[in-house]
Amino acid sequence: MHTAKVVQRFSFCRLLQQWLLLGTLLAGRPGVSAFCDELSDPSWDSLVDWMTLVEPLGFGIVCPFQISGSACPKIETSFEVTSPNFYIICANFLGGSGDSCLLDCPSTHISIAPYSQLILEGWTLRSTKGTPAVVVESNAEFVAYGSTFENNQNTVGNGGAIFADTYSTVVLEDSSFVENFALNGGALYSLGTVVIVNGNFQRNKAIESGGAVYLDGPLGSSASIRTSRWEGNRARVIGPSVFQNSTDVAIQTQGNTACNNLNFEALSYCDGIEDGSRKCLPFGEKCTFSTSAPTSIPTLTQSLVPTSSSIESPTQIPASRPSLRPTLAGATPTVTPINTPSDVPSLVEAATLSTAVPAGLDFTSDAPSPVPLTPVPTRMLSNIPSDVPSLVPTSKASTDVLTAKVFTSGVPSLIPTIINRE
Known part of the structure; x- marks a missing residue:
């Protein structure tokens, strides 16, 4: 599906959410449960049951939850999205049993089947081991708004937080990627089309290339990267922040800020996009940290x-x-x-x-x-x-x-x- 259509549908869902929230407030229905669906218990099985129930509707609002430890799936599994349009909102703006909808489990959290679409808002996906948190299959679409991906580790494959196959589309808006790790593409490995707006990429690492983002794919693949921050990302070989492996990927950038992104083997910094010839195209703005070669840990x-x-x-x-001691008006301090x-x-x-x-x-x-x-x-x-x-106390x-x-x-x-x- 075309990226413009993804953003258009996404904007419509955002508008729908705002109308639902306004209607709830006007109706005077108290409590979070009046607006969002509570899981029967904070476990993987109850979450899968809820998503299976609402996926045919194409839309669901879930109350905040935290799933970790013994509440994670007993075997390596993930929820597979097969709907052409599926939008899930975490109602963390109304409070609840957790700060967000948190999945803190070692196996892949969600996979998106070909010709399917998933939109997540306000979710936190954390702590996968040996696999990405989200797998976007060929010709599938994934949109993340206001979500966080942290400490996901895929040491045997590509894409620490997200792996996106050929002809896929990934849209990331107001989302953070912190301390993710992979063979290539510490945060994101994409073989399709990518749109990143107001992103935050910090301390992501790759054993080989693409400390934060690895871009590749056939002719027609593209990437639009705007108003995002890239800080302290690492790659052993090349491209600590963004690595462009193929010239077939058309890249546009605007208003990005970067600093302290290091190629470890060469002890060189690239605060921007680096290609296979080690040509670094820096982003427009710099952070305030030093970019001199490190001398000690x-x-x-x-x-x-x-x-x-x-x-x-x-x-x-x-x-x-x-x-x-507070001084009265007109009095002289001691x-x-x-x-x-x-x-x-x-x-x-x-x-x-x-x-x-x-x-x-x-x-x-x-x-x-x-x-x-x-x-x-x-x-x-x-x-x-x-x-x-001032000698007058303030609050x-x-x-x-x-x-x-x-x-x-x-x-x-x-x-x-x-x-x-x-």
Whole structure:
């Protein structure tokens, strides 16, 4: 089916959802159960029973649930979609028994048969082992809106989170792919048409190529990648963020942001699309992390002994401590601070910048290392302003963590800094 038709049907379903929600609110029906279907119990069998029931209708709204551990399928299985139009919404915007519709199971969660279509909204698919979370067969379509795919590992095949066969269509909007892993295409391996809008791809890894996305396919395949973020993805061979294996795949990009995407063997970065000739076409915007070659593996172990140095220190420390007692209007404070910074540096532990060799991936073998993945922060403590603080108490704390700085060399210290105000 044509991509434009997919998006058109998807928009119609979104409109239908909004009308259903409005009608529910106007009718005054209280509770989540009045709007969505509760599973009989949070288990794989009850979910399959519900999807089998609503698939012929083409539309279903399920209350939030969490399926993991013993509630997962006892054998390696998946739910196969055979309907030409099947749209499933997780009603997490109304609350429920979980934050989302969470499938945290080792086997493939969903497969889509040829000439069938599945739309998921608000779902989280997690923790597959040796297989993708979603398999899109030839001439099938898969749409994910506001969904999350994380920690899916396919060490023996392609596509950690999603595998899409020839002439398939995959549309990903407002969806996140975090710490997925595969032989090729850590998050997505596609042999068809791909549309990515407002995506978030972080710390996905491939043993060979396409750390986040691997694009291939026959003549007529295409990819449209817009306003998405690509950060800290890894590939051993080539294409840490997006790898274009065939020139038959026509690619369009617009408004993407990327940083710290590393080809491990070459110790080179490509914050964009890389082809077989190792030509890197960078995305338009850069993140603030350093793109210099890593020199060491940072540690997440925090020292319990504070030091006197800091990343950024105020230029002047007040000689006396201002009163912590609220001051009445017109009264004079007991101690007047002089050149006191308005924001106190946060003592919350700062995560390590991941510009080094990823700890969660051993490229010397065909299996991932059991060492946990290195987190990548989005914000760190920056400059501390020197404005005089207001002595009138407020209801909101002013210890916001500021925007991250660019580190041109070295690894930032993970030892917390305590400012002595005595």
